[in-house]
Amino acid sequence: MKKLIIGTFLVLMGNIVQAQDCPNLIGPVDGATNIPVDTSITWENIPGVTGYVISLGTAPNGTDIVNQRAVGSVTTYDPPLGLPENTEIFVTITLFFLNLPDITCPSQSFTTGDVTTPPLCTTIRSPLDGTTNVNSASNISWNYAPTATGYRVSMGTSPNGTDVANNVDVGNTLTYNPPADLPASTLLYITITPYNENGAANLCTETTFTTGAAATLPNCTSLITPADGAINVPLTPFLEWNPVPGATGYRLSIGTSPFDQDILENAVFDTNSTFVIDFEPNRTFFVTITPFNAAGEAIGCTQETFSTILGCGPYFDAVTGELVFLNPEIDFPDEVGICLNNGGTTFTSTDVAEGYRWYKIETGGSETLISTSSEVELSELGEYRYEAFNTAAQSGNTVECPTSKNFNVVVSEAPRISTVLVTEQVSGLRLETIVQGVGSYEFALDDINGPYQDSNIFTNVPAGSYTVYVRDKGGCGTDEERVEQDLTLEGFPKFFTPNGDGVNDFWQYIPPVATGEINVSTITIYDRYGKLLAQISPSSRGWDGMVNGRLLPASDYWFKAISLENREIKGNFSLKR
Known part of the structure; x- marks a missing residue:
């Protein structure tokens, strides 16, 4: 599984979430090739995830094939129109949570193969063959025909007739919405012919259905109370929705997630209101109301939400679109x-x-x-x-x-600095403070007021003199130590001034005064980015601050020397003009 880090820690309802797994594709696996265009997409199940949302596209994070399709808790998705051939398909899985922000995982991809044959015929999904009393405002729908990239619809009032729809090319879709209502109380004959670039399906079977008397489908409705997005809803609310002219009843579904109907599932009401007993506190509920009459059900009715709160949350804030907690955030040490x-x-x-x-x-x-x-x-x-x-x-x-x-x-006491260890590195000084005492200490550099840090080591400190401060976090006391940085490090000058006045014009290793012996073999010089500028012998005049005849600017430079004992010595110095 892939790890997607969403924070060092998030404290939500007393639970600590340190990292969230993202699922790997199981089939097709990431990077697979020559995949059939009618393949199913399957991924790993992640414990604790409420549901999954899938997007398919022709680029990373793309949505041009499927845009943010919620699939519930299942881990398999069949693209309703198949996939384009010879194309790299990018799959993006989003993890849906009720009490956490959604997490969009990195895209994975596979490549489809070439389609070389025409598609087979499809089957009608609605109205089914032989159905009677079909609403004259109904749409025609059918199942996906593998490898099809489009469909043609013929429909008439006689066998093989086309007087209602004459070989209409509806493109790559699985529904046909006639431009006008179908003739009422009529036996209709319909043929759906899939096609692709290789040709059309051959001799597809004709089916029939009979329309009923003229009737009109009802429109959708919406909640009056609680209003869509309402919060602070009582635990035994009175649900009321707008009445719909022509509706003879309403189907009501309520769930605790967008994918569930675990409170009510298609419960039928002949009025536009009802009481619901004993909702859970601190939950968001998802409501779908579908009006119906003798002609059928309203089409495309959307889901609405409301949140109860007899407690501390989380609850849904309709203004910000976020989950709100009433519990305070706290920050206190362990x-x-x-x-x-x-x-x-x-x-x-x-x-x-x-x-x-x-x-x-x-x-x-x-x-x-x-x-x-x-x-x-x-x-x-x-x-x-x-x-x-x-x-x-x-x-x-x-x-x-x-x-x-x-x-x-725990027991604490005032700190006592034993020493400050100073090490010169290419990137600057490293200061390590050695402290005696029993306590929880923090450290600051050059300012008794801080900022303080928990680590006793400061790195990348420019050359110079400093005061190190150590204080007990419980207020038991503070200690300080002055650090005076030497002008040389094992015989290497801290600066030189190549201005041609004959004084300090070259930077070079200086042997110890006591012995006069040269104890390094090679010296290399770099700029702040690690680029090699020069290599000098310890017995030469030294470096004049030039590279290929070009004067280098006044700045800090770094060196590395190898001693005769094969010890590496690093440090920095300044070129002053």
């Missing part, structure tokens, strides 16, 4: 230290919330409340629980929405 020999230590929450509670977790798991403000004074080691909460007035009640986390209190 561990804090209290100062030795200093009584209690006060900690203050910076989280935005209506109320706060702090608990001491006793042996055996019981809890003792020790503070109800944003501040708490801690003087004992052990495990604690911090809780922040908001409140909401709902249906005459006040609901509390808390967020909490456990943390540990």
Whole structure:
């Protein structure tokens, strides 16, 4: 499975989601070739995913073949019109969640093969052969004929007749909407002929159906209450929708996801309202209402939603289109230290919330409340629980929405800097602070007010002198150390001035004064991007700041030297003009 990282962590309803798997294609597999155009697309099942949405296109993330088709929880999809031949097809799977943002996975692809024969005939899906009393406003639909790229429709009032539709080319679609209502109370004969670039299907079977008396399908309706997208809906709501002229009844389906009808499934009502008992709190519900009459059902009625909230969410915000939580977000460390020999230590929450509670977790798991403000004074080691909460007035009640986390209190003391180790590297200085003491410490450079970091190592620091600050996170104290950077590193000057005045015009290794012995073999010089500029011998005059007769600008440059003991020495220096 592919891993799609969606954050270091997301805290949602007390659950921590660290990463989400994306499914691999099972058939055809990613990169497959010569795939039939009528293939089914299958992918791995991912536990915890509410449903899948699939897109197919001729480019990565493309939707020109299939655009964001929701398929529910199944992991197989049959493209309704097949696929184009000799084409690389990109498959994009989107993971649908009710309580998390959707996740669009990286596209995978396969390539279809060549089609060399005409398609076979298709079968009529609606109206079925021999059906009677068919609504005269009905459309004609049929099943996909593998390899077909288009269809022709003939329909008449006699066998092989074409007086209603004369070999109409409807293109690559599976429905035909006659430009006018079909003749009422009439036996009709229909033939669907698939075709592709290799020719048309041969001798397709004619089917028949009989229309009923003239009638009109009802239109769709919409919710009055709760309105589409409504929130804070009571748990026993009164559902009402707009009445539709000519409708004799309504089919009502309600589900807890766009793919389910687990509350009501096509329940029939002869009025435009009903009570629904005991909805779940904190859920979004998906509603479809389809009016019908003797002519049939309304066509293309859309799904609507509303959300209940007797609790803390998530609920759907129709304005932003996002899920909203009433629980506060909290940010408190897993561990804090209290100062030795200093009584209690006060900690203050910076989280935005209506109320706060702090608990001491006793042996055996019981809890003792020790503070109800944003501040708490801690003087004992052990495990604690911090809780922040908001409140909401709902249906005459006040609901509390808390967020909490456990943390540990440990011993802490003022830090004591033993030393600061300074290492020169090509990218600058590396400062490592060695600290003594028991505590949770943080580190800053050159400013006692920070910013502070948890790491005791600073890298890529420009050459110079610095003050390192170390402080205890629990407020037990601060220590500092001044770092004075030497002008040379093992005999390598920190700068030179090649201006032709005869002073310091060359950059070169300087042997130790005590011995006068040259203890390096080769020296190479680079610019800040690692490009090799020069290689000099330690016994030469040195580098004059030029490359191929061209003066290089004043800047910082880097060197690497190899000692006679085969030790690598790295550092940097400045060219000044």
